[in-house]
Amino acid sequence: MANPSAVCNGHLHHHHQKQNNLLKSGIYKKNGITKGMKKNGVSNGTLHKKTITEHFEQAPMYVAVLTFLGFGVGTIFGYLRDFMRAWGLEKRNVAAEREQQKDFVPLYQDFENFYTRNLYMRIRDNWNRPICSVPGPQFDLMERVTDDYNWTFRFTGRTIKNVINMGSYNYLGFAETDVNALKTVTIELQKYGTGICSTRQEMGSLDKHVELEKLVAKFLGVEDAMVFGMGFATNSMNIPALVGKGCLILSDELNHTSLVLGARLSGATIRIFKHNNMQSLEKLLRDAIIYGQPRSRRAWRKILILVEGIYSMEGSIVRLPEIVFLKKKYKAYLYLDEAHSIGAVGATGRGVVEYFGMSPDDVDVLMGTFTKSFGAAGGYIAGKKDLVDFLRTHSHSAVYATSMCPPVAEQIIRAMKCLMGLDGTTQGLQRVRQLGKNTRYFRRRLHEMGFIIYGNDDSPVVPLLLYMPGKIGAFARRMLEKNIGVVVVGFPATPITESRARFCVSAAHTREMLDTVLNALDELGDFLHLKYSRYSKSSHPELYEETRLELED
Amino acid sequence: MDIKRVKDYIYWLYYQYLLITCSYVLEPWERSMFHTITVTVFAMVVYTAYVFVPIHVRLAFEFFSQIFGSQPESTVS
Known part of the structure; x- marks a missing residue:
C-alpha cells in the first residue's frame, strides 16, 4: 500500500528560502527542524533495499558498423531516387517547392524529409495500421495492400482476425468489451450522453468529474486532483501554467513530446540532463543555483525538474529517490509524469511513488494519464490543494478544453475502484500482480534467448533492439505473418543506430499468448540474427526456476 | 535431407545479406542494380587477387630470400 507516513515528509528545509516561489506555500510544510540529511539517508536506505536492475547492454561493435552500412546503402539509393525525381525520371509523390519559391529557403531539404521520403x-507498411476491434490482448487488423511501394495503400476489405496485441498500452487489461464490466459505464452513458459541449470553467463541471477527482486524490494519497480530457494536453498545457519566464526547467533527455512541448510553450529556460543520470542533474542544479539566470545573474524564480515514471522508449524507471533527494537539497520542484507507470508498477498499481516506497508528498506535481492502464482517455494532475486550485483557474486545459465525457469518467472510476478493491473484489490487485508476473516472465525469457532488451526488470514496456534498418521491416512483417502485432520504432523516435521493437505486456495476456509470442521471437531471432546479447546464458534454456538459480550463482 | 539444410542455410545467408545491406527494403529494380554492383565489385576483387597476388607473393619471396639468404655471406666477408 502507498504509505503516506513514509520517511521524508518535507522536513527537508533550511530556514532561508527564496520568497518568490509560487508553488511553495502549498507544497512544503515549513517546519525546518532538522538539517534533513539524516532523513534522506533513511529514504535512500529504502532505495538500496530495492535493487534496481536496469539493462542497457551495448551491442557488439560490428552491429554498429553494419547498421551504418545499411543506412549508407539506403542513403545512396535515396540520393539516386531524389536525383531521378529532380530530373523528371520518376513521379514525385511528395510535396516539393513550387517553381516560384525556388530562390527561397528550401522547405523540404533537411535530413528528416530525406529520411521520410527515402528510408521510412x-x-x-509497418506503421499506422488501422485496427477494427477493441485493442485487448487480441485484436483485428484491417488488411491493406500497396501497389506503389507504400506511397498509397488500399484496403482489401478483409480483416486479419485475432492478432496477438503486443503494442497497446493496455497494461491492466481494462480496454475490454465485457458487458458486465461495462455495466456502470452504460448506465452513465444513458444518463449523461457523450457530449459535454463546454469547458470545466463554464458549464462543463459535472458531478461525475468531482467524484472522479476525489477518487483519484484518494487513490494517490494526495490532497486534491484535477482531471483533464486529454492526456497529452495535461502535460503540454499545465507546464506553461506552472512555470514561465525566469524559471528553469530541467528536463530528462528522453522525455515525451508532451513534456517537451509544454516546456517550450512555457517560455522558461530549458536545460537537458542525461537520461536518468543523477550526476548530470546535480551538476545542472548546482550550476543553476550558483550562476542564476544568464547575464542578469538573478536567482531563478523556480526550478522545475521534469521526469517520467517509466520511459516509454527505454523501459527504464526513473530514479525517484535520488531525484527527490536532489530536489530537496537544491530546493527545486519535481514534476513526475506517470503516464506509463500509474497502474503498471507498484504493489497496488500506484505508480513509481509506491514502487520506491516513497510518500506522494515528496513529489510536487503528480501527473498521469488514464489512456493506458485505465483503458479510457484523459489525464490528471494531483498534489497539494493549493497547486490543484491554482491549476483550476490558470490551466489552459481547464479554461479552454472541453471537459471529460462522463462515460469515460465512469470507466476510469470503475477501473480505479477495481484497483483499490472498492468494488468488493480482489480483481484489480490480481491484475497488477498478473502484469508483474507477465512482465518478469517475458523479460526473463527474452534475456535467456539472448536478445538485447532495455530497461528495468519491472517495467512492462519491453524494448527489443533491432539496430539495422532492414530488420525493422522484416521483423514487423514476419511477426504479423505469425499473427502477432508489434510496434517497431526507428529514427526519429530513437537514436538512428538503435531501432527497436517495443512490446507492451498486459495483464490480459495469458501465458499461452506470451509463449506463442516468445516462440515466434525465438525462431525469428535466429532467422533474422537478432540475438546480439553477449550475456546470454544459453540459447534454448528450460523454463524452470531451479536452472535459473544455478546459472545465477 | 542434407541438401535441404544446405539450401536453407544458403537462403539464410542471402537473407542476412539482404538485411544487413538494407537491400531488403529496396524496390526490385534497385535491388537487382545493387546486386549487380556488389557482384561486379566482388568479382573484380577476386579477379584482381587471382592475377596479382601470386606475382606479389613471388616477388616478396624473392626479396626476403635475397636479404636473409645473403646475410651470412656478408657477415663472413
Whole structure:
C-alpha cells in the first residue's frame, strides 16, 4: 500500500528560502527542524533495499558498423531516387517547392524529409495500421495492400482476425468489451450522453468529474486532483501554467513530446540532463543555483525538474529517490509524469511513488494519464490543494478544453475502484500482480534467448533492439505473418543506430499468448540474427526456476 | 535431407545479406542494380587477387630470400 507516513515528509528545509516561489506555500510544510540529511539517508536506505536492475547492454561493435552500412546503402539509393525525381525520371509523390519559391529557403531539404521520403517510406507498411476491434490482448487488423511501394495503400476489405496485441498500452487489461464490466459505464452513458459541449470553467463541471477527482486524490494519497480530457494536453498545457519566464526547467533527455512541448510553450529556460543520470542533474542544479539566470545573474524564480515514471522508449524507471533527494537539497520542484507507470508498477498499481516506497508528498506535481492502464482517455494532475486550485483557474486545459465525457469518467472510476478493491473484489490487485508476473516472465525469457532488451526488470514496456534498418521491416512483417502485432520504432523516435521493437505486456495476456509470442521471437531471432546479447546464458534454456538459480550463482 | 539444410542455410545467408545491406527494403529494380554492383565489385576483387597476388607473393619471396639468404655471406666477408 502507498504509505503516506513514509520517511521524508518535507522536513527537508533550511530556514532561508527564496520568497518568490509560487508553488511553495502549498507544497512544503515549513517546519525546518532538522538539517534533513539524516532523513534522506533513511529514504535512500529504502532505495538500496530495492535493487534496481536496469539493462542497457551495448551491442557488439560490428552491429554498429553494419547498421551504418545499411543506412549508407539506403542513403545512396535515396540520393539516386531524389536525383531521378529532380530530373523528371520518376513521379514525385511528395510535396516539393513550387517553381516560384525556388530562390527561397528550401522547405523540404533537411535530413528528416530525406529520411521520410527515402528510408521510412520503404517500410511504412509497418506503421499506422488501422485496427477494427477493441485493442485487448487480441485484436483485428484491417488488411491493406500497396501497389506503389507504400506511397498509397488500399484496403482489401478483409480483416486479419485475432492478432496477438503486443503494442497497446493496455497494461491492466481494462480496454475490454465485457458487458458486465461495462455495466456502470452504460448506465452513465444513458444518463449523461457523450457530449459535454463546454469547458470545466463554464458549464462543463459535472458531478461525475468531482467524484472522479476525489477518487483519484484518494487513490494517490494526495490532497486534491484535477482531471483533464486529454492526456497529452495535461502535460503540454499545465507546464506553461506552472512555470514561465525566469524559471528553469530541467528536463530528462528522453522525455515525451508532451513534456517537451509544454516546456517550450512555457517560455522558461530549458536545460537537458542525461537520461536518468543523477550526476548530470546535480551538476545542472548546482550550476543553476550558483550562476542564476544568464547575464542578469538573478536567482531563478523556480526550478522545475521534469521526469517520467517509466520511459516509454527505454523501459527504464526513473530514479525517484535520488531525484527527490536532489530536489530537496537544491530546493527545486519535481514534476513526475506517470503516464506509463500509474497502474503498471507498484504493489497496488500506484505508480513509481509506491514502487520506491516513497510518500506522494515528496513529489510536487503528480501527473498521469488514464489512456493506458485505465483503458479510457484523459489525464490528471494531483498534489497539494493549493497547486490543484491554482491549476483550476490558470490551466489552459481547464479554461479552454472541453471537459471529460462522463462515460469515460465512469470507466476510469470503475477501473480505479477495481484497483483499490472498492468494488468488493480482489480483481484489480490480481491484475497488477498478473502484469508483474507477465512482465518478469517475458523479460526473463527474452534475456535467456539472448536478445538485447532495455530497461528495468519491472517495467512492462519491453524494448527489443533491432539496430539495422532492414530488420525493422522484416521483423514487423514476419511477426504479423505469425499473427502477432508489434510496434517497431526507428529514427526519429530513437537514436538512428538503435531501432527497436517495443512490446507492451498486459495483464490480459495469458501465458499461452506470451509463449506463442516468445516462440515466434525465438525462431525469428535466429532467422533474422537478432540475438546480439553477449550475456546470454544459453540459447534454448528450460523454463524452470531451479536452472535459473544455478546459472545465477 | 542434407541438401535441404544446405539450401536453407544458403537462403539464410542471402537473407542476412539482404538485411544487413538494407537491400531488403529496396524496390526490385534497385535491388537487382545493387546486386549487380556488389557482384561486379566482388568479382573484380577476386579477379584482381587471382592475377596479382601470386606475382606479389613471388616477388616478396624473392626479396626476403635475397636479404636473409645473403646475410651470412656478408657477415663472413
